Amino acid sequence: MLELKNVNTHYGQIQALHDVSIKVNKGEIVTLIGANGAGKTTLMMTVCGDPHASSGEILFEGESIQRMSTSQIMRKGLAVVPEGRRIFSGLTVAENLHMGAYFSDKAAYEAQLDHVLGLFPRLKERYHQRGGTMSGGEQQMLSIGRALMSHPRLLLLDEPSLGLAPIIIQQIFEIIERLRSEGVTIFLVEQNANQALKIADRGYVLENGRVVMSDTGEALLTHDAVRKAYLGG
């Protein structure tokens, strides 16, 4: 579904990604783990076209997207939940969700709205409240809900567990698994390697901008080097 072939990304002179090749198949949860500054977010952003890959190829459903502008890419059927939630704090929950469905017609919007509010009943309770007045967990739900409003086939999640209480993280991960069962392919970038690898079909380990390891989630979870580096021994 999504495939990166030997992608290199630069910030000016500095190379952030070196020959990264990653494949996400339809219906999978694929996770990307790595330490701070490994290039996880850069990789996610490169898929979204900001910054553009300096070389290599990015294919989404067989179509090469690495030359397209961000706004074109984001209308192709993939959606991203950016790092740090980034909801519109001055807009209400309803308006936030509506922004997510900016390009869909009314019928699709209403159907998807029902679906998202079903996934996150909490958002229904807070429907007319400003986004910024909600708790961190609720905001994360809103951020995911907003991304889902465009009815994406592939969902990119950038550290959805960032700064949340363990019980909320648990809920978020349950939602992610549920989305997979509904046929949404998920590419998950996480620092919380333990949790991410548990639900992932496959995982990649990124180190200094290079993919150093890739295996099934289970295998990585029990792999010695991974345990030492990311799971606390």
Next chain:
Amino acid sequence: MRGSLYNAIFAAGITLVLACLMLGVRLGAEGTTLTVYGAGADRWEWILAGVGLVFLSQLFSTQLGRLSSRIPRPDLGALKPQDATWKVIKPWLLAALVVGLLVWPFMVSRGAVDLATLTLIYIMLGLGLNIVVGLAGLLDLGYVAFYAVGAYTYALLSEYFGFSFWACLPIAALLAAAFGFILGFPVLRLRGDYLAIVTLGFGEMIRILLNNWTSITGGPNGISGIEKPTLFGLEFSRRASEGTQTFHEFFGIDYSSGQKVIFLYLIAVLLVIVVIYLINRLMRMPIGRAWEALREDEIACRSLGLNRTVIKLSAFTLGASTAGFAGCFFAARQGFISPESFIFIESAIILAIVVLGGMGSQIGVILAAIVMTVLPELAREFSDYRMLMFGLLMVVMMRWRPEGLVPMKRPHLELK
């Protein structure tokens, strides 16, 4: 206490320095040379009293703050009746307002109608800039440039090609929009302060261009004798020009110069209603929400597939076209325009209207426009201190209602 003492000494010192420079000395001509005069004793007393006041108010700022927090803040939201009743009376209220606006000029003096017309122009400008600054969050300090484009469009087309006011109205709006588009393309990559500086420069560029392009625009002499608007070809002058008829002849009534003033006022009312309606519509459309979303978080907007350039451009262009509209009417009303009418201070006043009214709120902007045009008229004898009063008003507003007169309302849950 110590901190506030230092603060108070510092503030008093600055006040003293500023007051000495601005009020304490005066330049006078003596023959061919300039001489510096000191101020008289009574003025020095005033200055020292002012310094003392600043000192004390800074020293006891916490206590004063506590006191001022006890001054009730008007809750305009509470004045609004319940939603159900509101729905019933809203159309009636609006109708009453429109009828009032239409009937009112026939009962008051010519000067009042003239002032009301000016206020309506500022309302139009405020509403236009409100899209750019209040909704889309793009700080535009050169808004007056589009106003100038609108005004000169009508003035030039009327002078050289004999276009009528009504034909020029859409042309002026379109041309101003085109200027907004052309400026917007390179500029909207910039953010915040940089955008403000570039728009400021653009405003000056237009003014200086108009000032120096003497062969076409008449330079600093401006353009005079701009034709007044007509009512379906009927003129509002004492004697008709060739081949036309005047309003008072057609209806067989006596000529009075008040008719023209009222007619201009009514056009302004019409234009304002059109502008309010259009902007209201736009704000309810997805594009209106996209402006707000872009102001809130650009990255999130891009992650949702929105093209930020298109959205910013649309806000900029629409704001500019409103200014063009207002400018065209302004030229028709004045009958004379010169680059003097489009200096930076105009931009500042329009921006002050938007900020004072509460960014993004239409009712707030309308109220603020009324305050900002009517107050200086009422306080004519203080006209030397107009800028000082402006500053004072701003400080008071920041203290009392930092979110503006009528902040943009959003439904929210009340904790009971």
